[in-house]
Amino acid sequence: LVSLKGITRVYGEGAAEVRALDGIDLEVRQGDFVAFMGPSGSGKSTCLNVLGCLDVPTTGSYAFAGVEVTDLDQVQRALLRRHYLGFVFQGFNLLARTSAVENVELPLVYRGMSSRERRIRALEALDEVGLLEWQSHKPNELSGGQQQRVAIARALVSGPQVLLADEPTGNLDSERGRDIMRVVQKLNRDRGITIVMVTHEEEIAAYADRTVHFLDGRIARSEVSKAQ
Amino acid sequence: LVSLKGITRVYGEGAAEVRALDGIDLEVRQGDFVAFMGPSGSGKSTCLNVLGCLDVPTTGSYAFAGVEVTDLDQVQRALLRRHYLGFVFQGFNLLARTSAVENVELPLVYRGMSSRERRIRALEALDEVGLLEWQSHKPNELSGGQQQRVAIARALVSGPQVLLADEPTGNLDSERGRDIMRVVQKLNRDRGITIVMVTHEEEIAAYADRTVHFLDGRIARSEVSKAQ
Numbered sequence: 158l159v160s161l162k163g164i165t166r167v168y169g170e171g172a173a174e175v176r177a178l179d180g181i182d183l184e185v186r187q188g189d190f191v192a193f194m195g196p197s198g199s200g201k202s203t204c205l206n207v208l209g210c211l212d213v214p215t216t217g218s219y220a221f222a223g224v225e226v227t228d229l230d231q232v233q234r235a236l237l238r239r240h241y242l243g244f245v246f247q248g249f250n251l252l253a254r255t256s257a258v259e260n261v262e263l264p265l266v267y268r269g270m271s272s273r274e275r276r277i278r279a280l281e282a283l284d285e286v287g288l289l290e291w292q293s294h295k296p297n298e299l300s301g302g303q304q305q306r307v308a309i310a311r312a313l314v315s316g317p318q319v320l321l322a323d324e325p326t327g328n329l330d331s332e333r334g335r336d337i338m339r340v341v342q343k344l345n346r347d348r349g350i351t352i353v354m355v356t357h358e359e360e361i362a363a364y365a366d367r368t369v370h371f372l373d374g375r376i377a378r379s380e381v382s383k384a385q
Numbered sequence: 386l387v388s389l390k391g392i393t394r395v396y397g398e399g400a401a402e403v404r405a406l407d408g409i410d411l412e413v414r415q416g417d418f419v420a421f422m423g424p425s426g427s428g429k430s431t432c433l434n435v436l437g438c439l440d441v442p443t444t445g446s447y448a449f450a451g452v453e454v455t456d457l458d459q460v461q462r463a464l465l466r467r468h469y470l471g472f473v474f475q476g477f478n479l480l481a482r483t484s485a486v487e488n489v490e491l492p493l494v495y496r497g498m499s500s501r502e503r504r505i506r507a508l509e510a511l512d513e514v515g516l517l518e519w520q521s522h523k524p525n526e527l528s529g530g531q532q533q534r535v536a537i538a539r540a541l542v543s544g545p546q547v548l549l550a551d552e553p554t555g556n557l558d559s560e561r562g563r564d565i566m567r568v569v570q571k572l573n574r575d576r577g578i579t580i581v582m583v584t585h586e587e588e589i590a591a592y593a594d595r596t597v598h599f600l601d602g603r604i605a606r607s608e609v610s611k612a613q
C-alpha cells in the first residue's frame with residue numbers, strides 16, 4: 158500500500174542544514190500495524206507527516222496505492238488525505254472555539270453527509286473513547302488526556318483506510334492508554350485498517366505487529382512483535 | 386511550605402456542574418519531591434494550576450509560605466509566581482514567533498538581568514536539556530520532545546524555589562526522560578528545590594519521594610517511593 162524509497166527531508170542549508178529524514182526506505186502493506194519508536198528528534202513525526210501527505214520530501218519516492226505522491230500537487234494531496242487518511246497529531250490540533258463533537262464531525266463535512274448523520278457518528282466516536290458526556294466542552298474545558306482522545310475520535314470518525322497516529326497515548330494514564338489501544342487494535346483486526354503509530358512507550362508499541370526504530374533521520378532496525 | 390485545605394474547583398452549574406477538584410487536602414514541605422498520578426480527567430492539572438497561582442479555587446484555603454493565596458488579588462498572585470515558581474505546562478505554551486533561547490530567557494526579563502547575562506543563563510539551561518544546538522530554532526522548527534525540553538529549560542532558568550511540572554516527559558523517549566529526571570532530582574537533592582510533578586508513568590513517579598493518587602477530583606491515597 159505504502160512504499161517509501163530514498164526519502165530525505167532537509168531543512169535549512171549549509172552549516173545550518175538539518176537532515177530530519179536522511180534516507181528512509183519503508184514498505185507498509187494493507188492491514189499492517191506498524192509502530193515507530195526512537196529518540197526525541199530522530200524523525201518519527203517528519204516521516205509520519207510525509208506518509209500523511211502533510212509534508213513533501215526533499216528527495217526520494219513515495220508511492221501510495223500505486224500513485225506517486227511526489228508527483229501530485231497540493232490539491233491532489235489534500236484529496237488523497239481526505240479520502241484515505243485519519244491523522245492524530247502530536248499536538249492534537251483541535252479547533253479552539255468549537256466543541257468536542259463539532260471538532261470530531263469535521264472530517265465528515267467533506268463527505269456530504271447530513272448534519273444529523275454527522276452528529277450521530279461523531280457521538281459514537283466520542284463514546285468509543287469514553288467522552289460522550291464531554292461532547293459539548295471546548296478544548297480549553299477539557300483535560301490534556303481528554304483533548305488527546307477527542308483528536309483520536311476525530312481521526313477515526315470517517316472510517317479511514319489508514320490511521321496515522323503521533324503519540325496517541327502520550328497524555329493518557331496507562332489504563333486509558335490500553336483502552337484506546339484495544340479500540341485501535343480491533344479496528345486493525347476486524348476492519349483491516351492500516352495503522353502507523355509513533356510512540357515512545359514499549360507497552361504501546363507491543364500492540365503493533367512490528368516496530369521500526371528511528372535514529373538520526375534513518376531507520377536503524379525493525380523488530381517483529383512477539384506477544385499477540 | 387504549601388498547604389491546601391478543603392480545596393474545590395467547580396466549573397458550570399446545576400446539571401452541567403463539573404467538580405474538577407472536589408475537596409483536596411495536601412501538605413508539601415520545602416524540599417519535597419511529590420508526584421501526582423491518576424486517570425485522565427481526575428484533577429491533576431487543575432490542582433497543579435491552583436498550586437501555581439494560575440487558577441483560583443472555588444472554595445478552601447491555599448497557604449503558600451504562610452501567605453493565604455486566596456486572599457491575594459491577581460497582581461499579587463502574579464508577583465508570587467514570578468518570584469517563587471517555575472512551571473512546565475502540559476501543552477508547553479511556548480511563544481510561537483520566538484526562538485528557543487528567547488523563550489527560555491523570558492522569566493529572566495522580570496529579574497532586571499542584563500541581556501548578556503540572560504543569554505548566558507538561557508544557553509546553560511538549554512545545554513542541560515540537550516538542546517544547545519537548537520537555540521535559534523522556533524517551536525515549529527522543533528520536534529514535540531524538543532519543544533517539551535525548551536519548556537523545561539524555561540521553567541528552570543530562573544532558579545525557582547518551587548518547580549511545578551505537568552507531565553514533563555510525556556513526549557520524550559525513555560532515555561531522554563531519564564536524563565531529564567536526573568537533572569530534576571539533582572536540583573531537588575543539591576539545591577533543595579521543591580518539586581510537584583504530574584506524570585502517568587510509574588518509572589517517572591519513582592524519582593519522587595512520594596506519589597499522590599488522584600481520582601475524580603479527590604486524593605484517593607498517597608504512597609511513599611521505595612527505591613531511592
Ligand SMILES: Nc1ncnc2c1ncn2[C@@H]1O[C@H](COP(=O)(O)OP(=O)(O)OP(=O)(O)O)[C@@H](O)[C@H]1O
Nearest residue numbers: 298299300301302396405425426427428429430431
Ligand atoms: N473550563 C472547564 N469547564 C468545564 N470542565 C473543565 C474545564 N476545565 C477542566 N475541566 C474538567 O475538569 C476535570 C479535571 O481536569 P484536569 O485537567 O485537572 O485533569 P487531569 O487529571 O490533568 O487529566 P489528564 O491526565 O487528562 O491531563 C476534567 O474532567 C475536565 O474536563
Ligand SMILES: Nc1ncnc2c1ncn2[C@@H]1O[C@H](COP(=O)(O)OP(=O)(O)OP(=O)(O)O)[C@@H](O)[C@H]1O
Nearest residue numbers: 168177197198199200201202203526527528529530
Ligand atoms: N522547520 C524546521 N526547521 C529545522 N529543523 C526542523 C524543522 N522541523 C523539524 N526540524 C528538526 O527535524 C528533526 C526531526 O523532527 P521530528 O519532529 O520528526 O522528530 P521526532 O522523532 O518526532 O521527535 P519527538 O519524539 O521529539 O517528537 C528534529 O531535530 C527537529 O528539530
Ligand SMILES: [Mg+2]
Nearest residue numbers: 202247528529
Ligand atoms: Mg514527534
Ligand SMILES: [Mg+2]
Nearest residue numbers: 300301430475
Ligand atoms: Mg492534565
